[in-house]
Amino acid sequence: MPVAVEFINVTKRFGKLTAVENINLKVNDGEVVALVGPNGAGKTTLLRMAAGVLLPDAGKVLIHGIEAHRAEAKWHVGFMTPMDRGVYWRISALDNLVFFGTLYGLSIREAKSRGMELLKVFGLVDRAKDWVATYSTGMMRRLELARAMMHDPDILLLDEPTSGIDVDGKNMILEHIRRLKGSKTIIMASHDPQEIELADRVVYLNRNIVDTLPALKIVKVLVKGSLPPLDGYRIVNLGDSTYVIYTRIDGFDELMRRLTSMDGNLKIVDLNVEVAVAERNARIAERVNRRERGGWEWA
Amino acid sequence: MGVIDRLYSFVVIRGFKVWVSYRTQVALNFISWTIPVFLYYFIGLTFGAGRMAAAIAANYSYTAFATVGIAFQGYFSSAVATLAGRIRNEELIGTLEYQMAAPLKPMSLMFYSTVWGFVVNSISTVTILLIGYGLGIKYIINPLSTFVILLLYMASIIGLNLISGAVVLIVKQGNPVALFTSVATNILGNVVFPISVLPTWLRDISYVLSLTWSLDALRKAMLAGEGLGSMTNDIVILVILSAAYLIIGVLLTNYAFRRILKQGTVHMY
Numbered sequence: 001m002p003v004a005v006e007f008i009n010v011t012k013r014f015g016k017l018t019a020v021e022n023i024n025l026k027v028n029d030g031e032v033v034a035l036v037g038p039n040g041a042g043k044t045t046l047l048r049m050a051a052g053v054l055l056p057d058a059g060k061v062l063i064h065g066i067e068a069h070r071a072e073a074k075w076h077v078g079f080m081t082p083m084d085r086g087v088y089w090r091i092s093a094l095d096n097l098v099f100f101g102t103l104y105g106l107s108i109r110e111a112k113s114r115g116m117e118l119l120k121v122f123g124l125v126d127r128a129k130d131w132v133a134t135y136s137t138g139m140m141r142r143l144e145l146a147r148a149m150m151h152d153p154d155i156l157l158l159d160e161p162t163s164g165i166d167v168d169g170k171n172m173i174l175e176h177i178r179r180l181k182g183s184k185t186i187i188m189a190s191h192d193p194q195e196i197e198l199a200d201r202v203v204y205l206n207r208n209i210v211d212t213l214p215a216l217k218i219v220k221v222l223v224k225g226s227l228p229p230l231d232g233y234r235i236v237n238l239g240d241s242t243y244v245i246y247t248r249i250d251g252f253d254e255l256m257r258r259l260t261s262m263d264g265n266l267k268i269v270d271l272n273v274e275v276a277v278a279e280r281n282a283r284i285a286e287r288v289n290r291r292e293r294g295g296w297e298w299a
Numbered sequence: 300m301g302v303i304d305r306l307y308s309f310v311v312i313r314g315f316k317v318w319v320s321y322r323t324q325v326a327l328n329f330i331s332w333t334i335p336v337f338l339y340y341f342i343g344l345t346f347g348a349g350r351m352a353a354a355i356a357a358n359y360s361y362t363a364f365a366t367v368g369i370a371f372q373g374y375f376s377s378a379v380a381t382l383a384g385r386i387r388n389e390e391l392i393g394t395l396e397y398q399m400a401a402p403l404k405p406m407s408l409m410f411y412s413t414v415w416g417f418v419v420n421s422i423s424t425v426t427i428l429l430i431g432y433g434l435g436i437k438y439i440i441n442p443l444s445t446f447v448i449l450l451l452y453m454a455s456i457i458g459l460n461l462i463s464g465a466v467v468l469i470v471k472q473g474n475p476v477a478l479f480t481s482v483a484t485n486i487l488g489n490v491v492f493p494i495s496v497l498p499t500w501l502r503d504i505s506y507v508l509s510l511t512w513s514l515d516a517l518r519k520a521m522l523a524g525e526g527l528g529s530m531t532n533d534i535v536i537l538v539i540l541s542a543a544y545l546i547i548g549v550l551l552t553n554y555a556f557r558r559i560l561k562q563g564t565v566h567m568y
Binding site: 012014051052053057069071073075077081085086087088089090091095098099102103104105106107108111131147 | 301304305307308309312313316317320321392393394396397398399400401402403404557560561562563565
């Protein structure tokens with residue numbers, strides 16, 4: 001599969017502080033990768049280097065084989081940071097999008113058309129001509145994502161895309177990212193389980209790459225009744241014939257098959273999906289991996 | 300096609316629409332452009348034509364001398380501050396990083412960022428010249444020489460803009476270049492008095508300012524209708540100064556962008 005973004009032996013220091021060291025990472029076309037780690041792990045640093053606004057001290061960052069800081073590479077990339085600045089507050093949302101669209105070679109007409117289309121997608125079309133200063137934080141974040149997509153890049157670099165916004169805005173952005181899966185290469189820096197669960201791969205970062213794994217989802221099944229022994233699953237007895245059964249999402253179908261084939265009065269009361277381990281930081285992941293190679297410690 | 304669209308974006312969207320959103324500032328701008336013309340008109344009236352004519356050695360009034368000076372010095376002082384101020388604003392707003400994430404070379408970004416400053420200063424220049432006309436100045440304009448001098452002057456201004464913008468990218472706070480050009484225009488730039496009245500050591504500094512030679516030539520071209528032949532000295536020196544400013548500006552800009560990309564300070568202010 002063609003490689004969209006590649007970090008080759010990348011190191012970046014800010015004075016005496018090493019932000020990232022000897023990073024080697026390939027992201028394939030159409031893949032969604034979540035960068036997870038504690039604050040200061042280097043997630044934003046990697047995204048900035050891929051966006052071409054930060055040069056590595058060692059190594060290379062390539063976008064489709066071209067160094068990321070070159071103009072030719074930047075055509076492919078849409079970039080979004082978690083700051084709530086980065087748009088002009090005293091002009092309209094549409095004017096903002098037209099401005100940034102023309103930086104990527106769109107004509108005024110194309111930029112207006114594309115801008116209106118994106119504002120519609122992100123539920124901002126009724127406020128297209130309003131000053132951005134009148135927007136809520138959530139609306140600004142959606143506008144910033146629209147800005148990143150103006151030139152229809154094949155690679156999106158999103159730094160905490162739903163950070164600090166309301167539920168409706170968050171769901172809108174998550175839904176949009178979900179729709180882009182497979183057609184765009186997305187690298188997301190995230191602390192949010194709902195963002196992380198969209199990823200095909202989670203990269204745990206703490207200056208170096210700690211581990212790379214699929215986004216891990218856990219299903220918790222609440223059952224009530226008479227539960228016979230069930231091997232291979234973690235079971236928590238809540239008392240009063242009520243149990244919580246934990247399974248990885250790839251074991252869910254098998255669990256359901258076994259539960260439904262049981263005799264007796266066992267009722268499935270509730271289900272809950274969580275993203276395990278991704279809710280924690282990379283330091284925990286480091287300890288887990290050292291202690292239990294190849295397996296996971298349950299939340 | 301792309302250049303025109305980007306010019307529209309930088310001049311109309313980023314420049315004009317944001318400028319007019321600050322209505323009070325626009326009004327203050329117009330006032331600041333017009334008051335100096337009246338100020339020097341009345342100074343001229345106070346001192347009379349005789350003393351100034353000896354210093355100017357030309358056949359136009361002090362009001363005309365000062366009006367042309369004020370009209371065109373804006374490019375030198377505020378245009379320089381405009382680009383530096385624009386870059387500082389983009390850093391504060393957070394948009395500079397997104398502009399640099401776009402496939403625009405640093406020189407192109409600086410060029411587009413400069414254009415609005417030229418537009419605003421052109422409005423002030425025309426306003427001041429018109430006020431001068433209303434106060435009785437008789438313009439005798441040689442279009443060709445005026446055009447050539449303006450071209451060379453603008454080239455030097457672009458170089459100064461680049462130097463100023465690069466300095467702001469590096470130091471973040473403060474703008475020593477803008478301070479220098481402000482002092483230069485008020486005292487050294489041949490703006491409201493001829494440099495012949497300055498002591499020799501200050502006059503030597505005036506000679507390295509493109510403003511000094513541009514104003515000298517523009518007065519000949521616009522107040523006396525003189526052709527290119529009578530301002531050969533000014534033209535040669537302007538060519539040298541413009542080239543020097545541009546070369547230094549380009550080198551400094553490339554260095555500044557490389558430095559902030561390496562340090563990761565694009566998004567900082």
